[in-house]
Amino acid sequence: MNDRVPKQEVVAARDVKVAFGAVKALDGATLVIQSGECVGLVGHNGAGKSTIVNVINGGLTPQEGAITYGGASADQGITAARASGVRCVFQELSLCPNLTIAENARVMLSDLKGAGWRRRGLALVTRQLAEIFPGHSIDCESVVEDLTIAERQMVEIAISFAAVDARPKLVILDEPTSSLDAGLAAQLMAYVRRFVETGGSVLLISHILGEILSTSDRIVVMKDGKVVADRPAVDFNTRRLVETMGSVVREQGWQRSARTKTGAPVLSVPPLPGASIRLEAFSGEIIGLAGLGGHGQTEALLDLYLAANGNWWPAAEPKMAFVAGDRGLNGTFSLWSILKNLSISSLKGLSNRSVIDTDREKKVSESWRKRIEIRTPDMHNPILSLSGGNQQKVLFARALATTAKIVLMDDPMRGVDVGTKQEVYEILRAEAASGRTFIWYSTEMDEIRLCDRVYVFRDGAIAAELVGDDITEAGVLAASFAGGEAA
Numbered sequence: 001m002n003d004r005v006p007k008q009e010v011v012a013a014r015d016v017k018v019a020f021g022a023v024k025a026l027d028g029a030t031l032v033i034q035s036g037e038c039v040g041l042v043g044h045n046g047a048g049k050s051t052i053v054n055v056i057n058g059g060l061t062p063q064e065g066a067i068t069y070g071g072a073s074a075d076q077g078i079t080a081a082r083a084s085g086v087r088c089v090f091q092e093l094s095l096c097p098n099l100t101i102a103e104n105a106r107v108m109l110s111d112l113k114g115a116g117w118r119r120r121g122l123a124l125v126t127r128q129l130a131e132i133f134p135g136h137s138i139d140c141e142s143v144v145e146d147l148t149i150a151e152r153q154m155v156e157i158a159i160s161f162a163a164v165d166a167r168p169k170l171v172i173l174d175e176p177t178s179s180l181d182a183g184l185a186a187q188l189m190a191y192v193r194r195f196v197e198t199g200g201s202v203l204l205i206s207h208i209l210g211e212i213l214s215t216s217d218r219i220v221v222m223k224d225g226k227v228v229a230d231r232p233a234v235d236f237n238t239r240r241l242v243e244t245m246g247s248v249v250r251e252q253g254w255q256r257s258a259r260t261k262t263g264a265p266v267l268s269v270p271p272l273p274g275a276s277i278r279l280e281a282f283s284g285e286i287i288g289l290a291g292l293g294g295h296g297q298t299e300a301l302l303d304l305y306l307a308a309n310g311n312w313w314p315a316a317e318p319k320m321a322f323v324a325g326d327r328g329l330n331g332t333f334s335l336w337s338i339l340k341n342l343s344i345s346s347l348k349g350l351s352n353r354s355v356i357d358t359d360r361e362k363k364v365s366e367s368w369r370k371r372i373e374i375r376t377p378d379m380h381n382p383i384l385s386l387s388g389g390n391q392q393k394v395l396f397a398r399a400l401a402t403t404a405k406i407v408l409m410d411d412p413m414r415g416v417d418v419g420t421k422q423e424v425y426e427i428l429r430a431e432a433a434s435g436r437t438f439i440w441y442s443t444e445m446d447e448i449r450l451c452d453r454v455y456v457f458r459d460g461a462i463a464a465e466l467v468g469d470d471i472t473e474a475g476v477l478a479a480s481f482a483g484g485e486a487a
Contacts, residue, residue, distance in 0.1 A: 007034040009071040010201050013055050016065030025051040027225035035177040036077045038202040040216030044417040045389030046375035048225040049205050057081050057088045085169030087160040091388045093152050097145035101125050111164040128158040132191045134432045150179040151295045151324045170201040176416040179442050183294035189215045206419050209238050266437055282433050288451030289441040291480045296460035297441040301408045305309035321399035325410035331395045332383050339379040342398050389416045409440045445473045
């Protein structure tokens, strides 16, 4: 995309090997990033992407291989990487929730110091947010814990691109749009292209292949800890990229069910004051919740769950199961094993006289490990030993392992690779065919199009209901802005 700025090596990891016990996270991987380019990094969950990011970012020291910054050998570690102009927006956001936005900028930007740093930090982030996300509605004087997950992601991105004395040379974006709606994601990708055109570098990690193909100059594909392809982006299309990653491209997409709504709905929620559309779901339906991010979709799911279950304590026969979107905040139990994280919602059914049947618990968790392909050699390993996408798989398996007839999903595919998504879609289809009902909020339009019916939210209420062939991006956008009439 950018041939006007002379290329210089910014950072390089050559023949890097990293092992965690018997697991080879990186097995001789090489990744070189030059100035003035956006490098797309793709691969299945567990392919080694996050590990090589941590090596480049200074968070991990490899057992073998060399790391260089600016073409020269240097000290390794986070301080050395930061001094070389490397910044990272992690998939698991790293902002301090009890601090203000300006205070977080002070923590992340070491050169923001001296008298008046708070005022200058506030101005810096305000300016950068406006440049990347024009028209945003974030109050930059807020404490981070008062922001939505999308707003937190936007703030962390803005801080990472911000320049106090010197602008960053390389910004690593690890699933940067996982919580953003399509409009915000488009704004970020446009800014990435502008940043690269002026000589900056970006390492873009995303399971949304359209973003990779449209934004990257070069694409690196990883598999099993190795780089299996490193070629210009123009050499790839979606099919070739998916096949290089090791997945089979589905020739035919999801077929919506042809069933008509019969009998009484399994769920019916009256419309909010001032609105006219009630949310209804029938047995075996997959209902989508769409619209611009932050317009009440997650809140609607939480209200549905609490109204049905009364609290978050697991019941013997739960009416509803819930798949959290923000796994760090309300999904995973970070000190527990993978097995315990998966089985927590099914404990009543796995218990005999209040004592957990560990054999049944192990059998259930092992069954879902294989079915959804959770990449771990041992389900007793800590949940944080998994990549972010594999953690999300555990949350998905946790809900499906219950007997609940209704499953609420709050953007559950965040950070999940394309191959696993296709497999999960097949699981959804099979579960829906057996009578299970899904209510699915997603920020990805490709997923919204898979639903039987879609409710579009605007300002905390349902603005439109779309059915069948009317479920299109144009229809969702029209309802999101017009509030009631789908185009």
